[in-house]
Amino acid sequence: MVRVSNNVVGCLNLITLLLSIPIVAGGIWLTSRASTDCEKFLEKPVIFLGVFLLVVSLAGLVGAWCRISLLLWLYLVVMFLLIVVVFCFTIFAFVITNKGAGEVVSGRGYKEYRLGDYSNWLQKRVDAEKNWLKIRSCIQESKVCRRMEERNQTLNEFLRDDLSPLQSGCCKPPTACNFIYRSATVWDKPSGFESNISDCNSWQSDPAILCYDCQSCKAGVLANIKHDWKTIAVVNIIFLIILIAVYSVGCCAFRNNREENAYPRWKGHP
Incomplete structure (x- = not known):
């Protein structure tokens, strides 16, 4: 019987895998029609994000459902690094947006x-x-x-x-x-x-x-950036909680894989 943790990790990564496809397609579409600096500025990050989600989700999906420990281990390493990056960026966003505000003008x-x-x-x-x-x-x-x-x-x-x-x-x-x-x-x-x-x-x-x-x-x-980054920082806190939860479930799935590989079912019990 496939463990619950493997199923959860597999389903979550199936969702992100499906989400990554339109993101990559959107980046390619931007590349084909980009004629301004603003559009060109957006195309590469969109494609990178889509490919990153595609590769990581595929590793997590195959590692969890096919119970391939190496792929699941790589998935967990990437997830851990992502958690660290998101945490650091959230702290950084709060620090650099702490200063600055619009000044009220009399009669305006x-x-x-x-x-x-x-x-x-x-x-x-x-x-x-x-x-x-x-x-x-x-x-x-x-x-x-x-x-x-x-x-x-x-x-x-x-x-x-x-x-x-x-x-x-x-x-x-x-x-x-x-x-x-x-x-x-x-x-x-x-x-x-x-x-x-x-x-x-x-x-x-x-x-x-x-x-x-x-x-x-x-x-x-900068006033716009400050507002947007503060919003992103709050969203990142929620995202961080979700990442930690998924990472914890992934660790359980990895442990299950190792146990099942160490004690294959066909050996049975003594």
Whole structure:
């Protein structure tokens, strides 16, 4: 009779094996149609994740149901390393997202963001030219600023609006610039304008420029990353509990395999 632990491990890995197929297919589909930096940035991680799940699930499935101890041992080693990686990443995510928050602006419904408020590690990653060019491309391709312009808001409506971090940081100039409002993404600089605020000098009403190279835009990106990473960290805690439970069941299945290999059924009892 096949042990319960072997059945549980086998069924769980059958599910992940089936899930890995559409993930790999999705990565291949992205590769075939990727024409932008944003799409190209996503394709390799998706394919890697799908292939990883496919290989690990196959090892766990065959090792549990066919009771091949070597495959199950390799499966458990990978699972242990995955548990360590997820645990370390969760702690890391909580640490680096501990700093940084939007600043309330008097008379505004939205907040504004400063790059210096976030962790140095995140600042360096987003401020690196190579990284920022890709991120900037993704923001432009998302058309977040164009959708903001299409609202055709009056100044009072705009000031009361609850803008997202990207909208606040990338699509409009900072409030301190005191530019003249024409529309959500069109602001006039006073004649002969000069400022010691770099973002005010970087701002252009050109839809291809706006404030995409502003420090406030990079801060808006980090505000999004902080929110997303905190959510991921919470999900990782749940995922970690599930991984530990599956790993424990896998250990039982491995022990069963070793016992059955050491005392084959055909020998019978003395």
